Amino acid sequence: MSTQPAILPKDAAAAEGKVNVQINGKWYRFPKGMRIADACNSVGVHVPCFCYHPKLSVAGSCRMCLVEQGMPPRLAPGATPTYNEDGYQSISWMPRAVIACANTVAENMGIRTDGKLCAEARRGVLEFLLSNHPLDCPICDQAGECKLQEYTADYGSGTHRFTEAKTKKGKNISIGPRVNLDQERCVLCRRCVRFMKEIVGEEVLGVVGRGTHNAIACYPGKALDSNYSMNVVDICPVGAMTSKDFRFKMRVWFLKSTPTIDVTNGTGTNINLWTREQQVYRITPRQNDEVNSCWMPDDARLAYKYINAPERLLTPLVRTDAGAPQRPSTWDAAIGLVVEQLHKCAPSELAMIASARMTNEELYMVRALAKQLGITKLDIVPRSCEPDNMLKSADANPNSVGAKLVLGKSGSGLATIRRGVRNGSIRFLIALGEDLTAPEAGFTKDDLAGLDYLLCVSHSANDTTRAADVVLPGVTFAEKYGTMINVTGRIQRLNKAIEPLGEARADWGIYRSISEALGCDCVTVIACPSPMMVLEQMAEEFEPMKGLSWGSIGNEGKAIIDTGVSIPLIEREQAKK
Amino acid sequence: MSDDIKYLPGHEPHPRETRRIFRNIYRVGYDTSIKCFIKDGGYETLKKALTMEPAEVIAEVKKSGLRGRGGAGFPTGVKWTFIPRGNTKPVYLVCNCDESEPGTFKDRYIVHQDPHQLIEGMIIACYAVQAHFAVIYMREEFPEAANIMKKALAEAEKKGFLGKDILGSGFDLKIILHRGAGAYICGEETGLINSIEGLRPYPRIKPPFFPAAIGLYGCPTIVNNVESLCQVRQVLMRGGEAYAAEGAQRSPGTRIIGVSGDVKRPGVYEIISGSLTYGEMLNEVCGGPRRGRTFKAIIPGGASAKVMRCDEVLKGRNPDGSVRKMSIFDVPMDLDSIAQHGSMSGSGGVIVMDDSRSMPKVLNNLNRFFAWESCGQCSPCREGNPWMLKLSTRICEGKGSPEDVDLLKSVADNICGRTVCAFGEACSWPTQAFTTKFREEFLALTKPINALKPHSAEAAEARKFLTRDDEA
Numbered sequence A: 001m002s003t004q005p006a007i008l009p010k011d012a013a014a015a016e017g018k019v020n021v022q023i024n025g026k027w028y029r030f031p032k033g034m035r036i037a038d039a040c041n042s043v044g045v046h047v048p049c050f051c052y053h054p055k056l057s058v059a060g061s062c063r064m065c066l067v068e069q070g071m072p073p074r075l076a077p078g079a080t081p082t083y084n085e086d087g088y089q090s091i092s093w094m095p096r097a098v099i100a101c102a103n104t105v106a107e108n109m110g111i112r113t114d115g116k117l118c119a120e121a122r123r124g125v126l127e128f129l130l131s132n133h134p135l136d137c138p139i140c141d142q143a144g145e146c147k148l149q150e151y152t153a154d155y156g157s158g159t160h161r162f163t164e165a166k167t168k169k170g171k172n173i174s175i176g177p178r179v180n181l182d183q184e185r186c187v188l189c190r191r192c193v194r195f196m197k198e199i200v201g202e203e204v205l206g207v208v209g210r211g212t213h214n215a216i217a218c219y220p221g222k223a224l225d226s227n228y229s230m231n232v233v234d235i236c237p238v239g240a241m242t243s244k245d246f247r248f249k250m251r252v253w254f255l256k257s258t259p260t261i262d263v264t265n266g267t268g269t270n271i272n273l274w275t276r277e278q279q280v281y282r283i284t285p286r287q288n289d290e291v292n293s294c295w296m297p298d299d300a301r302l303a304y305k306y307i308n309a310p311e312r313l314l315t316p317l318v319r320t321d322a323g324a325p326q327r328p329s330t331w332d333a334a335i336g337l338v339v340e341q342l343h344k345c346a347p348s349e350l351a352m353i354a355s356a357r358m359t360n361e362e363l364y365m366v367r368a369l370a371k372q373l374g375i376t377k378l379d380i381v382p383r384s385c386e387p388d389n390m391l392k393s394a395d396a397n398p399n400s401v402g403a404k405l406v407l408g409k410s411g412s413g414l415a416t417i418r419r420g421v422r423n424g425s426i427r428f429l430i431a432l433g434e435d436l437t438a439p440e441a442g443f444t445k446d447d448l449a450g451l452d453y454l455l456c457v458s459h460s461a462n463d464t465t466r467a468a469d470v471v472l473p474g475v476t477f478a479e480k481y482g483t484m485i486n487v488t489g490r491i492q493r494l495n496k497a498i499e500p501l502g503e504a505r506a507d508w509g510i511y512r513s514i515s516e517a518l519g520c521d522c523v524t525v526i527a528c529p530s531p532m533m534v535l536e537q538m539a540e541e542f543e544p545m546k547g548l549s550w551g552s553i554g555n556e557g558k559a560i561i562d563t564g565v566s567i568p569l570i571e572r573e574q575a576k577k
Numbered sequence B: 001m002s003d004d005i006k007y008l009p010g011h012e013p014h015p016r017e018t019r020r021i022f023r024n025i026y027r028v029g030y031d032t033s034i035k036c037f038i039k040d041g042g043y044e045t046l047k048k049a050l051t052m053e054p055a056e057v058i059a060e061v062k063k064s065g066l067r068g069r070g071g072a073g074f075p076t077g078v079k080w081t082f083i084p085r086g087n088t089k090p091v092y093l094v095c096n097c098d099e100s101e102p103g104t105f106k107d108r109y110i111v112h113q114d115p116h117q118l119i120e121g122m123i124i125a126c127y128a129v130q131a132h133f134a135v136i137y138m139r140e141e142f143p144e145a146a147n148i149m150k151k152a153l154a155e156a157e158k159k160g161f162l163g164k165d166i167l168g169s170g171f172d173l174k175i176i177l178h179r180g181a182g183a184y185i186c187g188e189e190t191g192l193i194n195s196i197e198g199l200r201p202y203p204r205i206k207p208p209f210f211p212a213a214i215g216l217y218g219c220p221t222i223v224n225n226v227e228s229l230c231q232v233r234q235v236l237m238r239g240g241e242a243y244a245a246e247g248a249q250r251s252p253g254t255r256i257i258g259v260s261g262d263v264k265r266p267g268v269y270e271i272i273s274g275s276l277t278y279g280e281m282l283n284e285v286c287g288g289p290r291r292g293r294t295f296k297a298i299i300p301g302g303a304s305a306k307v308m309r310c311d312e313v314l315k316g317r318n319p320d321g322s323v324r325k326m327s328i329f330d331v332p333m334d335l336d337s338i339a340q341h342g343s344m345s346g347s348g349g350v351i352v353m354d355d356s357r358s359m360p361k362v363l364n365n366l367n368r369f370f371a372w373e374s375c376g377q378c379s380p381c382r383e384g385n386p387w388m389l390k391l392s393t394r395i396c397e398g399k400g401s402p403e404d405v406d407l408l409k410s411v412a413d414n415i416c417g418r419t420v421c422a423f424g425e426a427c428s429w430p431t432q433a434f435t436t437k438f439r440e441e442f443l444a445l446t447k448p449i450n451a452l453k454p455h456s457a458e459a460a461e462a463r464k465f466l467t468r469d470d471e472a
Helices: A009-014 A036-042 A116-131 A147-155 A191-201 A229-233 A330-344 A361-372 A402-407 A414-423 A445-449 A463-467 A506-519 A531-541 A568-574 B036-038 B046-049 B053-063 B074-079 B107-113 B116-131 B143-158 B189-196 B224-237 B240-245 B278-285 B359-373 B379-396 B402-413 B424-437 B438-444 B455-464
Strands: A018-023 A025-031 A067-073 A109-112 A177-179 A205-208 A217-218 A241-243 A255-261 A270-276 A279-285 A352-353 A376-379 A428-432 A453-458 A472-474 A482-483 A491-496 B092-097 B134-140 B175-181 B221-225 B254-262 B267-272 B294-297 B314-317 B323-326 B351-352
Touching: A009 A018, A009 A361, A018 A036, A018 A414, A025 A036, A036 A067, A036 A147, A036 A491, A067 A116, A116 A147, A116 B379, A191 A205, A191 A229, A229 A241, A229 A376, A241 A279, A255 A491, A255 B379, A279 B323, A330 A453, A330 A472, A330 A506, A352 A361, A352 A414, A361 A482, A361 A506, A361 A531, A402 A482, A428 B107, A445 A463, A453 A463, A453 A506, A472 B351, B036 B116, B036 B143, B046 B116, B046 B224, B053 B074, B053 B116, B053 B224, B053 B455, B074 B221, B092 B116, B092 B189, B092 B224, B107 B116, B107 B224, B116 B134, B116 B143, B116 B175, B116 B221, B116 B438, B134 B143, B134 B189, B143 B175, B189 B221, B221 B224, B224 B254, B224 B323, B267 B278, B267 B314, B278 B294, B278 B351, B294 B359, B359 B379, B359 B424, B359 B438, B379 B402, B379 B424, B379 B438, B402 B424, B402 B438, B424 B438
Parallel strands: A018 A109, A352 A376, A352 A428, A428 A453, A453 A472, B092 B134, B092 B221, B134 B175, B254 B351
Antiparallel strands: A018 A025, A067 A109, A177 A241, A205 A217, A255 A270, A270 A279, A482 A491, B254 B267, B294 B351, B314 B323
16 A cells, blocks of 8 residues: 555544545535535535525425546455545445435545536436426416526436426416415426425415426415515526516616615615616525525615605706705705704704614714714604514614614604794704604604794605605615624625716715805815725724724625624524524 | 134235235124224234333334335334424324325225224334324325225224323324325425425425424324335234245345336235245236236336346346346345345335337336426426426427437436435436447337327328329
């Protein structure tokens, strides 16, 4: 026998709790118990899977992930294993392929995905899946992000041997208010069934029929109406489950996806915003195991329509005389008008209502503006919702933690401001990013009509903007950069997916411009060229943000404050590990 | 003892048979009551077993070399030892009475005519693996047997053979009867377990769901065939060594062979394993082919076993090691001999076809069965089976081309070995064997002249395109 290394690789790996695995001829080290599919994918050896989803139980039924596997030869009793010069045992390959999703790695295991056995197995499985598939890619919404399409291109045979009549199943079935099912496109991976059972905990979907007539269906009398139903559209590897909201709207290859976060709830669900030119088409969850795993609620997913709605304000509006209609104006004129009015007003007659829907950078600029004006009556609008024990927290504001950190406010002073408006002690009100007539803010139209002056920054028209003397058009979350801190104390980034619509401007810049026009001379405020620079200013000022930069937050965010709040779904997922 | 047993006329055992399990089948004056069974020495073996330690019972069964009779032929005693050591969960025993392999019809006689034999075997097996809850999974198609079995279970409980503290041994056992809904796949042990749990009978993936480790409700579960459990009783009755001494060395004991198809006397026969060859069985015991016919093909172990041609030349080995030529008729009927020739003895269902049979039609019939019975869980089996059916149907209808025969074989090759459970092999082996061994019959059907029956409406329709207008 040739020389062996002093320490055998198996012992070295065992000391780290790992095992040595040969993949396509190269040796790697993986933690014990890792699935073969995960191991292969982690080193760039692609293993195609339909039914396997890391967050769901293993079904092992699509047979797409078949790989060639080998182990050291079984020793005769009393024999000692022999090792080659690298310290590995020889591998005897098994004649049958094994599924990579259910089997775990083991010491001295060999995996081959580039051999004939594996190639034939993949080609065979794809041929079977395609045999009864309608092949309607040209009208299928999944085209472009369809696993069946991708794997067929990568591993399929390219020719067609099936010439028989196809199995007929149900098409265009409405299985819920937001999801449509095409049973013929389905590859019966049962990801949707397992998702509803294991993640949502509602057994709504099941399989009916036998053999080739197997089909996904709702249980009698039930519908896929959970607030998490649209996640099945995401995990469906083919076009069987389609979103009623998105279907037939846009080819996915025309869309640009921007990683950002959801702003409808304090959880700050990580999302991808799919846009083409200046139009937003859909939202899908982005995996973040600390925030939302792979999922998101339907209501948050559909909360994008206001971005391109006709209510959007595209130019500054000013009202020059009381009772006159608002007229479009230019930014310089509008800000000049605001400054003129603000100079007339005593700080004690001024109040400002900011928002926990603002990014940290906007809040920082709001604080500077308040300081410049000497405002003491300042607060945010608190907003709550029914938590669902999944991903939705009770706090419906996306950045309450940030508002508390930057402004030191959490909504308790709102009543005082309301009282001041009603008893006439407050004459001038600045409403930033909030509709004051909304129930959570609690102002009435009469309250607003009674003011001497109302300045409003908002991205869409509402009763507050209609009552305002000056309206400055801000932007939605899709049009800006910034950071927010979610209920668990994790700072996360918002990314700009589209340019501000019309003449709207990023809110932080609006506040900076007003401060500057008011004569602010603080360089850290007026010299900031971008929200990223604002963040760096803040990192110096606020203890929890110390050392943070735009780059260091990354797409996954960073936990910076311990709020003691946790997300139930994430807690459950981590308990399962 | 067997001298004073009388059998109903027409059901007398053949002289070459050895009736142990089938001792009371069609016996004159024997019924399914516990009285009759006890009078015949029933439950005595149980009493003996209960005096032994459970480990001793397992050791005895291991010593006997008893192999499972459901089809796979796995050693029963070894299976019992697969329960994880240090297990703290309850252990379950499931009797697989879902006898659904076409061509197999042995267990039905036991549950219809001698249910207490099975119950006694089950109690012994449960005692050995220390299971206190057992299930008889009976197929839908045995409604009468279900009634008989329910009655038998009640009788046994009344007599103290079931329930708490069986015969004062301190061992408790409850056996329930669970009825399936008539699906072939429920005979697959993990599909069966899912069916008991009230789920779709999708077979589970192995690993990790080996029933002996993670079975019914996640607990260690032993699944045994009806005949296997009856054989357990025989092992304890005769002693492991005595049992092992009889019959073929690697598959001792008796075997029940069900012969169906083109023989003069089809039926079930209990023989000492390996004591007869297929030729002796079919020609002597079953009376040979029907008048004027010759044997053409044999499926030796249930529908999913690979078919054997009767004129196939097999290579056998003489005791001195030299090779001799032989045919299927020279192969002994034990579990392993036929496996050396590329098929399997499986569940002992021998299906015989004579020269009047069209092999493509036989295959088409099998394909229809498998396409209907595929559970649909995994892609190759779900989509492959209907494809094979459609191809073989087309060939049988004379609408196939020679390439379709190769395609049919290729589809089977793509299923085999790539599925969750053994159904993948069960459904693809017939196609692989039929298309290889009887290729000429398939090819003949692809020739137009043979394909069209001359006077059928179909032929007239087809000829429409063969006839020129000006000739009409």
